[in-house]
Amino acid sequence: MTQNGYLSNKLSVKTTLFGLKLWVILGIGVGTFIALILFVLSLWLASRNKSRRIDKKVPLPIIPNVSKEIQEVKSDKIGDLPSSPSGDLGYLDLIPTAQKAPTRSRYEGFSGALTNGHKEFNLQEKRYQKTPGNSETECIATNGSHIGNIVEVRSGNYEKAVRQLLRKESSVGSRSADSVVSIAEISHLGWGQWYDLNELEAATDNFSDKNVIGEGGYGIVYKGRLMDGTLVAVKNLLNNRGQAEKEFKVEVEAIGRVRHKNLVRLLGYCAEGNYRMLVYEYVGNGNLEQWLHESVALSHAFSWELRMKIVLGTAKALAYLHEALEPKVVHRDIKSSNILIDSEWNPKVSDFGLAKLLGSGESHLTTRVMGTFGYVAPEYANTGLLNEKSDVYSFGVLLMEIITGRDPVNYGRPPEEVNLVDWLKSMVVSRRFDDVADPSLDMKPSSRTLKRALLIALRCVDPDSNKRPKMGLVAHMLEAEDFPFRDELRISRNMDRVKQKDTPSQEKMLQSLSKEIDLESGHGSRPFKKKWRRYEG
Numbered sequence: 001m002t003q004n005g006y007l008s009n010k011l012s013v014k015t016t017l018f019g020l021k022l023w024v025i026l027g028i029g030v031g032t033f034i035a036l037i038l039f040v041l042s043l044w045l046a047s048r049n050k051s052r053r054i055d056k057k058v059p060l061p062i063i064p065n066v067s068k069e070i071q072e073v074k075s076d077k078i079g080d081l082p083s084s085p086s087g088d089l090g091y092l093d094l095i096p097t098a099q100k101a102p103t104r105s106r107y108e109g110f111s112g113a114l115t116n117g118h119k120e121f122n123l124q125e126k127r128y129q130k131t132p133g134n135s136e137t138e139c140i141a142t143n144g145s146h147i148g149n150i151v152e153v154r155s156g157n158y159e160k161a162v163r164q165l166l167r168k169e170s171s172v173g174s175r176s177a178d179s180v181v182s183i184a185e186i187s188h189l190g191w192g193q194w195y196d197l198n199e200l201e202a203a204t205d206n207f208s209d210k211n212v213i214g215e216g217g218y219g220i221v222y223k224g225r226l227m228d229g230t231l232v233a234v235k236n237l238l239n240n241r242g243q244a245e246k247e248f249k250v251e252v253e254a255i256g257r258v259r260h261k262n263l264v265r266l267l268g269y270c271a272e273g274n275y276r277m278l279v280y281e282y283v284g285n286g287n288l289e290q291w292l293h294e295s296v297a298l299s300h301a302f303s304w305e306l307r308m309k310i311v312l313g314t315a316k317a318l319a320y321l322h323e324a325l326e327p328k329v330v331h332r333d334i335k336s337s338n339i340l341i342d343s344e345w346n347p348k349v350s351d352f353g354l355a356k357l358l359g360s361g362e363s364h365l366t367t368r369v370m371g372t373f374g375y376v377a378p379e380y381a382n383t384g385l386l387n388e389k390s391d392v393y394s395f396g397v398l399l400m401e402i403i404t405g406r407d408p409v410n411y412g413r414p415p416e417e418v419n420l421v422d423w424l425k426s427m428v429v430s431r432r433f434d435d436v437a438d439p440s441l442d443m444k445p446s447s448r449t450l451k452r453a454l455l456i457a458l459r460c461v462d463p464d465s466n467k468r469p470k471m472g473l474v475a476h477m478l479e480a481e482d483f484p485f486r487d488e489l490r491i492s493r494n495m496d497r498v499k500q501k502d503t504p505s506q507e508k509m510l511q512s513l514s515k516e517i518d519l520e521s522g523h524g525s526r527p528f529k530k531k532w533r534r535y536e537g
């Protein structure tokens with residue numbers, strides 16, 4: 001027997017394993033071994049690919065684009081910041097370490113670490129004022145240096161905001177690089193004209209002193225002439241960190257899109273580097289404060305009729321802000337220096353830096369009362385509760401100022417005359433009407449006209465904000481010579497009889513004044529009742 005014959009005989013021997021021949025069992029064994037090797041090999045390859053993908057992910061230099069949640073990101077100082085040689089901050093990793101879940105109205109205790117290779121920088125929330133949609137965070141590095149501010153992070157996504165901020169910081173240097181970021185950031189406003197800083201410098205002769213029109217709490221206003229000849233007023237907001245940014249944003253949001261004959265028009269803005277400027281139509285005939293209190297030599301020319309034209313236009317502008325817009329706009333700083341006057345004596349309400357946008361029926365509770373002493377409604381000053389009725393109060397004070405030519409608060413007067421509202425009420429109660437009109441008026445108004453104006457003013461400053469009329473009604477009262485005050489008062493009284501908690505003197509004063517006006521008008525007003533009812537409530 002050959003060797004081959006012997007091998008094949010051996011392989012063909014049946015085994016005890018299911019009676020299978022030996023070569024079949026050997027074949028199965030080899031096949032299984034090869035399959036096992038292949039399986040292990042494929043597992044190894046798969047895991048290698050996966051780890052490669054993870055490796056690729058780690059150093060990806062991607063920083064999120066401007067998020068919708070980030071309304072504005074501002075950096076105003078180059079701090080002690082890490083940067084890669086390319087100036088790209090893609091290797092940074094922000095690890096929030098103690099970020100509490102944001103509640104509806106506040107974000108708290110943010111801190112995080114920023115790593116760049118072996119370096120680590122701590123970020124910390126330092127300052128915050130929190131109401132929804134109104135927050136500000138200052139980021140400081142471990143060494144205490146200021147990195148920048150994050151303004152208006154709506155859903156607490158600090159990580160994105162900080163990355164954005166840092167990326168911006170990394171683009172150290174040129175003004176143009178900075179302004180590119182700014183343009184991207186505020187382009188979401190989708191409104192108005194963008195002005196170059198160069199353009200405004202040229203328009204105002206390099207912001208020269210001779211072009212200064214005035215200075216308010218938030219910045220200096222310059223007169224300027226654009227290349228196309230348009231006269232403008234340029235408000236250069238003071239760069240006191242967050243405040244300029246807030247004022248800028250509020251003005252733009254509040255009046256950027258609105259058009260009204262009696263609202264000053266905001267033509268556009270400039271946001272380059274740290275500069276924030278607002279460009280308005282130029283209103284060339286001064287402001288109401290100057291006409292009432294400064295231009296003594298000219299005040300005789302400021303007749304009752306012109307004053308009433310200004311009052312009416314202002315009332316219409318406020319009615320428009322409160323009743324025609326959604327969300328409505330509460331101005332919060334109605335006062336004589338904010339009523340600009342054009343060459344045809346049209347008033348233009350200006351300075352919306354403190355304005356607040358409120359949804360319909362909404363009130364706002366604030367911890368910081370803004371406004372100007374003497375004009376602020378008592379409930380707003382005492383409790384911080386703000387709605388459009390606060391503007392109605394300020395308008396009432398403004399009307400009293402126009403009637404009397406007196407400042408809302410003047411410590412130069414005898415104690416009982418310091419506060420205009422209190423003094424005027426006492427004059428009405430003691431029926432000394434002849435002594436209240438501005439002595440510098442050339443022609444005094446008729447008794448009835450004066451009383452009508454006084455009654456409207458007194459209703460606007462009602463201590464109970466619910467009883468103050470809406471501005472639309474105020475405008476109608478001012479406009480309609482035959483407005484039936486007695487009926488109007490009765491309707492108003494009936495409407496809130498349930499919650500009647502008036503001081504009797506206020507109610508009595510208004511009643512007797514309206515009675516007098518109706519008597520002086522000579523008609524009992526029945527036919528007008530229906531007509532006016534619709535303006536109430």
Ligand SMILES: Nc1ncnc2c1ncn2[C@@H]1O[C@H](COP(=O)(O)OP(=O)(O)OP(=O)(O)O)[C@@H](O)[C@H]1O
Nearest residue numbers: 213214215216217221233280281282283287337351
């Ligand atoms: N569009 C404009 N046209 C002409 N003058 C303007 C214009 N806007 C503002 N002014 C003038 O510039 C001056 C400063 O205005 P601004 O609104 O900054 O401050 P203010 O109202 O006087 O004070 P504050 O802002 O502190 O309440 C005022 O005298 C105002 O009359």
